[in-house]
Amino acid sequence: MSSTNNNNNNNKSNINSHPVGRSRSQLPTPKAKKYDRQLRLWGDHGQQAIEQARVLLIGANAVGTETLKNMEDCGSNFFVELARIGEPRAKVCAELLRELNEDVIGDFLEDRLDVLLQRDPGFFTGFSLVIASGVRHSDLLVLSDLLYDRDVPLIVCQQHGMLATCQLVAREHFVWEAHPDNPLPDLRLENPLPEFVAFCDAQDLSAMDSQRHSHTPWLVILYKFLSKWRQANAGKFPSNYAERQAVRQLIRSGERGESDLHGDEENWRQAQSAVTTALLPSKLPSNVNELFKLADQFWLRRQQLSDSSAPSEDRQAAVPPSNWLLLCRTLAEFYRQRGCLPLCGTLPDMVSDSDRYVALLNIYRRAADADLVEFSRLLRVVCLDIGLSADSVPASQIALFCKNARHLRLVKTASYRELSRPLPQTVARCLEETAEAGPSPFWWYLLFHACDRFHTEFGRFPGDTDDVNFLADAGQLKLKCQQLAQDWLASLATTSAAGPTSAPEDLLHELCRFGRAEVHSVAAWMGGVLSQEGIKLITGQFVPETRTMLYDAVSQTFLPVF
């Protein structure tokens, strides 16, 4: 059984490297124009992933259709919706969405989810992403069991009035490009590039005229004074705040601060402020270390399987690794051999004259290219070793991987089955914490599940009636809530240690008041969030939210449930 690779491997992606300028016109295609604003956020390769993804929406309700509309705005192409029998919503929804975006191929199905899950499970596993909005708990269990091991990510959400919950369910999701907000530059000052050292050594700061002096890139300045400090300190690298400040002082002493045409020494100020970030000791980021462990474990298992005397069918049953796993294995190998990750190769902008800045850029880029060549060589060995072809991973993907090496991570959640049955200790803790607190995400979450049980017994949600006496449902809801809390606490030795297992009256009342109302602006909010989470999963860019979350439009908060 192979893992679904289409969402993560971007096998056909062409990383949009800037083409060398030619006289040939580069006028954008109509599609590039159409998606211009968002292309700047996730690039052509991200856009391609979005357009190639097949997304299934289950639940053509307010949150569902809002999510759909946002994703289609971005070019997501193929949506199939399910709705309950007799509801024309899916058809209307599909037509409306086609009107909004001609590019979209939308299709709809009207069928019962539980029937379809039994009859045709293969239908579900062929998607890149499934979004289940307002789906019953019992159906979600079946759905998640089906999708979880096949690595089809699932987003689950529920709305009750002014409240909505959401949860990502994904066994493994690899983030190729995390796009951190303020990444530290990859300068390697602890173990500087030989070409960089030569370049800096050839610069004589004291002999420079004021133009050259005030246009020396801070990286060179910093390196020179760092070297001076290291020489005076038995070659060690600054390891704490005080030592970094000492380097900063040294730099300060080299400032000229003259006031003539070129006397503004902003580059020297930049060098001093760069001390805080450029002199941090490099260490392997924990997220990357995790990936190394994963890769090593996988290879170990594989080794064990091939060494064992198990029959050949079992050996063949060994899962072929997805590209990211191959790359992580290679990265671990690279790190073991070189003691560092492949160089990123980019530099921040800094005050400088053109020739020296360009020279520095080229030095770092050449070194990064060399690392990429070495990495690619190691990757070929890894692939061949495992019986795969040497070019199993496209070059553009290797380059993307190396460039983002420091920020790679694997995101994972438990299955819906586990997530929707929180650990007794967790439940006990939450109950204690909320004992006096009134509305809290945990109570609402518990109540959402209690509403589902209410529906199972009574065929409707509490308060979802035209009866003026809607509050009468509160009693039954309370019972369901207590039963559920006790279920969840069941294995705890001392259930009496927990707080009250009955939700505050106010919350019960409020839920009955909503009667599962789909307040439009609340659904639209959640639809916005979920569409972006969906795009993160499809493109492998940006880090998804993995906790169970609750949006409360009354307090305008979005908080984790546990």
Add this chain to the structure above:
Amino acid sequence: QSSPGTDNRWRHVRRLLERAGPLGGPEFEPDPELFSAIRSDLVQILVVGAGGLGCEMLKDLALSGFVNLHLIDMDTIDLSNLNRQFLFRPKDIGRPKAVVAAEFVERRVSGCRVTPHFGKLEDKPLEFYKQFMCIVCGLDSVQARRRLNQIVCSLVQFDESDQPIPTSVIPLIDGGTQGFQGHCRVVRAHATPCLECTADLYSSTQQGFPLCTLAHTPRLPEHCIEFARIMQWPQEWPFGEEVPVDGDDPHHVDWIRTEACKRARQFGIREPDFRLTQGVVKHIIPAVASTNAVISAQCVTEVFKAITGCYPLLNNFANFSDIEGVAVNVVPLERNPQCDVCGQPPPKPLTFNSRDSLQTVINQLKSEHGMTRPSLTACVEGRDVTLYMDLSFLRDQLADNLDKSLAELGLLSNTVLNVTDSAQSGMKPVTFVLNLEDGMET
């Protein structure tokens, strides 16, 4: 007027308005009449801006049950808008955005009436804004926000003890987005900070590269692009004498790109592609549907609260970001007591006729407001203009203004005058608001 179809459609709104709830606003009383009340002529809502965010807000308001919507925007539809604003089609090019958006929403949501206004905020008299129970804006310019803020704040009237009269305070809900980040805030003038109180929050992220870098020491592709745009273009006028750069014209952008590439090659810099070039020339801010959807929804929730009172309002600024995970953060910003717009004391009204001369105004400032040598500035057509300065060397220069009528000077009703007295050094400017009896407002 209610049919079974309508009832079902608005069921979620009715639940909130007709059923009591313990977590509701402190003075909220559910009432079966509330639903028709919010759809009566009493409830008029203004959406400012018909861009990605504004259109989303319009749609959300319509789907929340509101039926009297106004939309103001000063732009017409351009080829470059077709991409992201789903309401606009090729046949709409050249038509005002507000008009097309209004048509679209009216068609989609039966019962909803959207009145478009094609023009600038300042084209409308203050009376126009008084009709709205709530104003929500999805603007992308700081200046427009500040203008709107001034308008909303100037509507506030005060009682004898200088307290704002609640019915004159129109809640302003302000939304903004940039890539994967955005904000939503609630302004109730004099109770919460106005937009001017926190003007520094909206600092522009436009890049201005130093000219010497562009001219002598370029390092980045962006420098080459800006050099071509700022320096080479006005020397060569590639598309005709005095024809300015049009960032939406791909041929203009391509010319700039070609020149930028030549320069880049000269300096060994990476050559820019079309997308980067256009991005720099147009100061393009990346945008995505999801963020617009979130911020619009959050703002419309607050509009609903403001009008119905069913829940307490956001207090008062919410940040949103979904780059890493999803984060919402609510901050209660504080008023700036020195705020030029909403700081104490409130502007005093000065009543005149538009044909009265500036000298008449100055005479009154002297006789009734204790000034000796008043100097006046005012905001005329979006610019601060000095009307008169009673200082030795400027007195003669601006003497001509004294005989001009207020109309000639471009002063309209509700123009705010900032007045200082040269005879009292160190005096903080006193603000007055003009009330022109003959109501010349254009």
